[in-house]
Amino acid sequence: MSTAQSAVADITAKKTNVRWTIVLVLFLITVINYADRATIALAGPVMSKELGFSPVEMGYIFSAFGWSYVICQLPGGWLLDRFGSKRVYAYSIFFWSLFTLVTGGVSWFAGTVAFVLTFALRFLVGAAEAPSFPANSRIVAAWFPANERGTASAIFNSAQYAATVFFAPLMGWLIHNYGWHSVFAVMGVLGILFVFAWHKFIHDPKDHPNINQAEIDYIEQGGGLVNMDQGKKGGAKTDGPDLKYIKQLLSNRMMVGIYIAQYCINALTYFFITWFPVYLVKEKGMSILKAGFVAAIPAVCGFVGGVLGGVISDFMLKKGFSLSTARKTPIVLGMLMSMSMVVCNYVTMEWAVIFFMSLAFFGKGIGALGWAVNSDAAPKQIAGLSGGLMNTCGNLSSITTPIAIGYILQATGSFNGALVYVGVHAFIAIVSYLFIVGEIKRVELK
DSSP states (O other): OOHHHHHHHHHHHTOOOHHHHHHHHHHHHHHHHHHHHHHHHHHHHHHHHHHTOOHHHHHHHHHHHHHHHHHTHHHHHHHHHHHOHHHHHHHHHHHHHHHHHHHGGGGGOOHHHHHHHHHHHHHHHHHHHTTHHHHHHHHHHHHSOHHHHHHHHHHHHTHHHHHHHHHHHHHHHHHHHHOTHHHHHHHHHHHHHHHHHHHHHOOOGGGOTTOOHHHHHHHHHTTOOTTTTTTOTTOOOOSSOOTTHHHHHHTOHHHHHHHHHHHHHHHHHHIIIIIHHHIIIIITOOOHHHHHHHTHHHHHHHHHHHHHHHHHHHHHHHTTOOHHHHHHHHHHHHHHHHGGGGGGGGOOOHHHHHHHHHHHHHHHHHHOOHHHHHHHHSOGGGHHHHHHHHHHHHTTHHHHHHHHHHHHHHHHSSSHHHHHHHHHHHHHHHHHIIIIIOSOOOOOOO
């Protein structure tokens, strides 16, 4: 080995690993993000009884988050491309936490006033959270080479399960001892405090005080977009965030297939973070306290599956499989496992219900690689806008799923039809990736 080669090898061996600290911060804030989404689900059974909400009214309240979350995706993605991830995300964290905190005050009201206020505050939480996942995707695209994005995206995406693991038992305990409003107060304050941690640890790759040039070179040579947010701190105009590009994305067969699948996969997510605790209480007769702890069991499986899906995908990529095969294989296998939740309609033993729900959650975790796919496929000039469009399509299910299940419950008095409704979505996600998406590759703007 020549002296020059030895020097290069030495630099490479000594590269820092700041990017993994970045994804840890993304994981933690996404845990808080999903815990704030789930507050209404854990509080729902007691809240609906105390305030007199019907199943259909609860369905609309569960969906309130989704309406604004979807409406604000494209503006949120545009803001990310215009001002950069760090700045926009900080405001997002602060405001969604503030609106969560205020939601606890609805306990002072009742009837129609309580319903309107609860819907409005959940609507505002959704609007404030809109930039979060497109920002996560942008940050991963900037900080990670292609062969590590699956793992990085899986880590922050697995936070949705970790949120239930960490906070469902706590929320159940808080509701049991201090009332449902206490959950919103605790989570709101926690999120506001995290804004300070965000400012301390999150920087652009080339601006981070702890990174060295070897790591920057490693990221950049592997396809990381390290210059994505350079020069955007003051909101300078760029040619990236142009809404005319939406037409190009929606006319691309691969992207349309990804969006359809994301919608279907998110239907499973929103069943688990809205109606699942209600299912345990009303269909299976558990107490709120017990439901909080039981809900954590499938969530643990989802968390393990979520991380494992990204690891498997990146391992396949490093072993020489194509990007398409490496991303699609965990998604298809995961969705097949998710369909097992329908078996719960035919078993009565509590352990069996927990087992099949855990298997479904594990599969959903493995298959939740949509954000890794977006990091691979999004045009580099409009990564935020592209992520916003994917999240818009995907989170339409945050509106439809809670409302549809509410109507199914009111019409049938049972969750059987609801589980079939959710399971069918997992099947459609498989069909979309196998027959619509085709080869996964980065879209080039015209």
